[in-house]
Amino acid sequence: MRARAAGRGQTALPGDQEKQLSTSQSLYERASRHVPGGVHSNTRFQAPHPVYFHRAEGAYLWDVEGDRYLDCTMGNASVMLGHACPDVDEAVADAVSRGLTTGVETEAAVTAVELLAGMIPDFGRVRFANTGTEALMHALTIARHHTGRERVAKAEGAYHGWFDPLWVSTWPAPDQVGPADRPAAPPSSAGLSRSAQDTVVLPFNDAAATERLLREHASDLASVVVEPVLIDIGYIPATGEYLRLLRDLTTELGIVLIFDELLTGFRLAPGGARQVYGITPDLTTYGKAISNGYPLAAVEGRVELLAATDPSRGGPVGWVGTYNGHGSAVAAAAATLPLLADGSAQARLDRLGGLVRDGFAELSRTYGIPAMIAGAGGHFQPYFLSEPVTGYRTAMVSDPARYAILHRVAREHRILLPAKPLLHAALSTAHTDADVAALLKAAEEAFAEMRRSTT
Numbered sequence: 001m002r003a004r005a006a007g008r009g010q011t012a013l014p015g016d017q018e019k020q021l022s023t024s025q026s027l028y029e030r031a032s033r034h035v036p037g038g039v040h041s042n043t044r045f046q047a048p049h050p051v052y053f054h055r056a057e058g059a060y061l062w063d064v065e066g067d068r069y070l071d072c073t074m075g076n077a078s079v080m081l082g083h084a085c086p087d088v089d090e091a092v093a094d095a096v097s098r099g100l101t102t103g104v105e106t107e108a109a110v111t112a113v114e115l116l117a118g119m120i121p122d123f124g125r126v127r128f129a130n131t132g133t134e135a136l137m138h139a140l141t142i143a144r145h146h147t148g149r150e151r152v153a154k155a156e157g158a159y160h161g162w163f164d165p166l167w168v169s170t171w172p173a174p175d176q177v178g179p180a181d182r183p184a185a186p187p188s189s190a191g192l193s194r195s196a197q198d199t200v201v202l203p204f205n206d207a208a209a210t211e212r213l214l215r216e217h218a219s220d221l222a223s224v225v226v227e228p229v230l231i232d233i234g235y236i237p238a239t240g241e242y243l244r245l246l247r248d249l250t251t252e253l254g255i256v257l258i259f260d261e262l263l264t265g266f267r268l269a270p271g272g273a274r275q276v277y278g279i280t281p282d283l284t285t286y287g288k289a290i291s292n293g294y295p296l297a298a299v300e301g302r303v304e305l306l307a308a309t310d311p312s313r314g315g316p317v318g319w320v321g322t323y324n325g326h327g328s329a330v331a332a333a334a335a336t337l338p339l340l341a342d343g344s345a346q347a348r349l350d351r352l353g354g355l356v357r358d359g360f361a362e363l364s365r366t367y368g369i370p371a372m373i374a375g376a377g378g379h380f381q382p383y384f385l386s387e388p389v390t391g392y393r394t395a396m397v398s399d400p401a402r403y404a405i406l407h408r409v410a411r412e413h414r415i416l417l418p419a420k421p422l423l424h425a426a427l428s429t430a431h432t433d434a435d436v437a438a439l440l441k442a443a444e445e446a447f448a449e450m451r452r453s454t455t
């Protein structure tokens with residue numbers, strides 16, 4: 001099939017562009033006969049069609065044509081040890097060779113839990129689910145049961161999965177955000193239930209306004225859900241004082257504090273953000289890096305809260321799922337967690353991230369383009385702005401046109417960055433100094449183009 005002429009916004013790859021586009025395009029045409037947009041997660045769609053991939057190893061992906069890409073997205077940051085990490089894949093292959101898939105308990109699930117208990121400070125009890133969204137749904141159910149209250153509070157801009165009532169105020173449009181000290185709660189999707197209208201949206205890192213809102217709504221609030229670092233809008237750490245305020249206030253007001261550690265978990269430290277901040281929430285959700293790309297998530301929390309789900313004691317809160325603790329996923333976790341436990345993987349990622357940060361700072365100075373890289377644990381986000389970023393409102397002014405140039409030039413170099421200007425890129429321990437140098441080389445070309453387009 002012939003490639004279509006390049007459309008607006010389409011990335012022109014150097015070299016064998018015709019061949020590249022023809023195979024991915026023909027797969028897209030086949031897929032989109034049956035699948036809306038030809039993709040199974042909307043974030044994978046890009047105009048005029050997505051690229052379809054065939055295999056992955058280490059820091060690289062190969063598309064259906066066999067062309068190699070440096071991956072700086074790493075399975076939405078879940079693949080912390082690199083694609084096809086030998087230890088992990090051997091454990092999965094071993095599990096597969098024994099034929100067990102799901103629906104029963106396995107030794108690997110027990111081992112994975114013991115490893116978690118050894119890594120996470122103040123570990124209570126834990127239960128497995130498959131995805132972060134499910135883990136957060138379970139956590140809210142436990143919180144509602146525990147408090148007898150219904151509503152939930154979350155930080156402005158934060159993403160916690162695709163279900164109501166948490167799928168509100170995620171990347172809201174600037175004209176929808178409402179007053180800074182009382183943010184609006186615009187839905188992030190059509191079709192959410194009424195519960196989404198009840199969500200209280202907190203101004204992240206604004207202690208006074210947050211305290212006012214929590215006190216005002218305390219009698220209705222079952223939980224406060226917070227990502228200790230807002231990573232789905234780049235990389236915005238909570239101040240220690242802000243998290244401490246959330247901890248103290250939720251304790252005082254009888255609200256369940258939930259840390260969403262889907263992205264901070266295991267990347268910031270072996271014990272996640274909880275270890276970094278020295279603050280223990282009531283419940284915590286984990287996933288992603290826990291199993292290096294295999295579908296596993298967890299809810300960990302205080303013994304008495306998780307006891308409500310205990311079938312051996314007639315716990316009233318249900319916890320079921322055909323694929324919970326799937327044989328391959330728990331085998332992956334049991335092999336992944338030992339590689340994350342001593343802090344050396346995190347140190348490697350911080351060193352590589354430092355090279356990215358220093359390189360962008362130098363490019364920003366050289367080309368006179370205001371930019372900064374935020375990140376840790378291999379997460380990194382280029383912000384094109386001059387003022388410090390403390391929450392969604394300061395992040396949303398990052399120049400999307402400059403990010404689009406960076407994204408396009410990187411694609412021309414066959415380097416994959418997130419298409420969304422406010423998300424987060426991710427490295428793995430399989431990335432090397434040479435990979436960072438390749439990224440910075442592409443970035444330099446992008447900065448030169450940004451300067452040309454401003455003069």
Ligand SMILES: Cc1ncc(COP(=O)(O)O)c(C=O)c1O
Nearest residue numbers: 131132133159160161260262263
């Ligand atoms: C912070 C955070 N919470 C929750 C989720 C939802 O996880 P999942 O996509 O596994 O449902 C994500 C996913 O990107 C996330 O980044």
